[in-house]
Amino acid sequence: MELTPDILKSLIKSAQMAADHEIGCDECFDELHEFAELELAGKSPAEAKPLVKDHLDKCGSCREEYQALLEALRAIENGN
Amino acid sequence: MLNWFKRRRKEKASYETNEEWIEALKPPVDERAVKLLRQQLIRGLKPALHKYVDRELDQFVEDVAQDALLKVLDNIDSFRGESKLLTWAMKIAVREGLTELRLKRYDDISIEDLKPDDDSREVFSLTVAGNEISPDRSLHESDLVDKVMTIINEELTDKQKQAINALMIQGLPVPVVVKQMDTNRNALYKLVHDARLKIKNKLEIEGIDPDEMLNKL
Numbered sequence: 001m002e003l004t005p006d007i008l009k010s011l012i013k014s015a016q017m018a019a020d021h022e023i024g025c026d027e028c029f030d031e032l033h034e035f036a037e038l039e040l041a042g043k044s045p046a047e048a049k050p051l052v053k054d055h056l057d058k059c060g061s062c063r064e065e066y067q068a069l070l071e072a073l074r075a076i077e078n079g080n
Numbered sequence: 081m082l083n084w085f086k087r088r089r090k091e092k093a094s095y096e097t098n099e100e101w102i103e104a105l106k107p108p109v110d111e112r113a114v115k116l117l118r119q120q121l122i123r124g125l126k127p128a129l130h131k132y133v134d135r136e137l138d139q140f141v142e143d144v145a146q147d148a149l150l151k152v153l154d155n156i157d158s159f160r161g162e163s164k165l166l167t168w169a170m171k172i173a174v175r176e177g178l179t180e181l182r183l184k185r186y187d188d189i190s191i192e193d194l195k196p197d198d199d200s201r202e203v204f205s206l207t208v209a210g211n212e213i214s215p216d217r218s219l220h221e222s223d224l225v226d227k228v229m230t231i232i233n234e235e236l237t238d239k240q241k242q243a244i245n246a247l248m249i250q251g252l253p254v255p256v257v258v259k260q261m262d263t264n265r266n267a268l269y270k271l272v273h274d275a276r277l278k279i280k281n282k283l284e285i286e287g288i289d290p291d292e293m294l295n296k297l
Contacts, residue, residue: 003225003249005297011228011248012297015283016290018276026266033163033171061182061254061265069174072124073167 019054028055028062036069040077101165105156114149120166121145121173128174132181144180148173182255224293231282240275243268 035052038045046053056063095101104113125141133140152169159168246257
């Protein structure tokens with residue numbers, strides 16, 4: 001196994017995107033319900049909670065949970 | 081008997097506000113509120129999880145809703161009312177469901193399969209020590225590989241190297257790496273974040289512009 005150009009690129013990009021302060025998955029989860037309601041209300045969750053937005057951009061597992069949460073809440077709103 | 085009276089007294093026709101929900105879900109719980117919340121969770125979970133579940137969706141969703149309800153009841157005191165209670169409870173239920181699905185997805189993988197073999201464990205040092213460059217690789221590219229590998233070898237802890245190796249080089253899924261390293265998702269994210277920061281800072285100290293590096297690749 002070797003470091004291919006693609007892997008090297010993703011490593012460098014990932015390092016480049018590292019911010020001094022990033023929240024982890026637990027802190028993101030703690031605020032996810034508020035973030036979701038802001039989005040559903042048509043407000044700007046990214047502005048209100050930039051660290052949560054940053055984490056969702058960088059963590060696939062949390063992003064997957066957030067998308068599923070939105071889907072669940074929309075289904076209830078729409079009376080499904 | 082006394083509990084029955086208490087429950088009866090607490091039952092309401094509807095639960096509009098968070099205060100009403102909290103009151104109903106605190107012990108002694110109002111069974112009607114629990115039933116209503118379970119129904120709502122199931123209604124939301126079905127469309128949210130159906131694409132991940134290939135069979136017995138109804139049973140799966142009911143089990144998830146039940147497990148989530150227990151967590152909601154156990155943690156009702158921690159709900160601070162920043163959203164509707166249903167949104168908070170749904171968040172717990174969705175994570176419960178997806179966590180269960182991820183565990184099932186990787187159930188068949190044995191611990192032995194998850195252990196990196198000697199070659200992969202040594203991938204960083206071997207690549208640097210061997211310094212074997214494919215003939216079709218440009219000099220720039222091999223220099224960059226060497227630089228990054230040196231930074232990784234010199235700056236990162238063994239655990240950080242293991243995590244970067246597993247996630248970025250071997251491309252293993254997060255749940256597999258979590259299991260392999262006997263950790264949790266939050267700790268793994270923080271471990272990798274520290275590693276990314278170290279690489280970023282070292283590149284900066286050495287005067288290497290990441291954009292320039294990316295352009296050369």
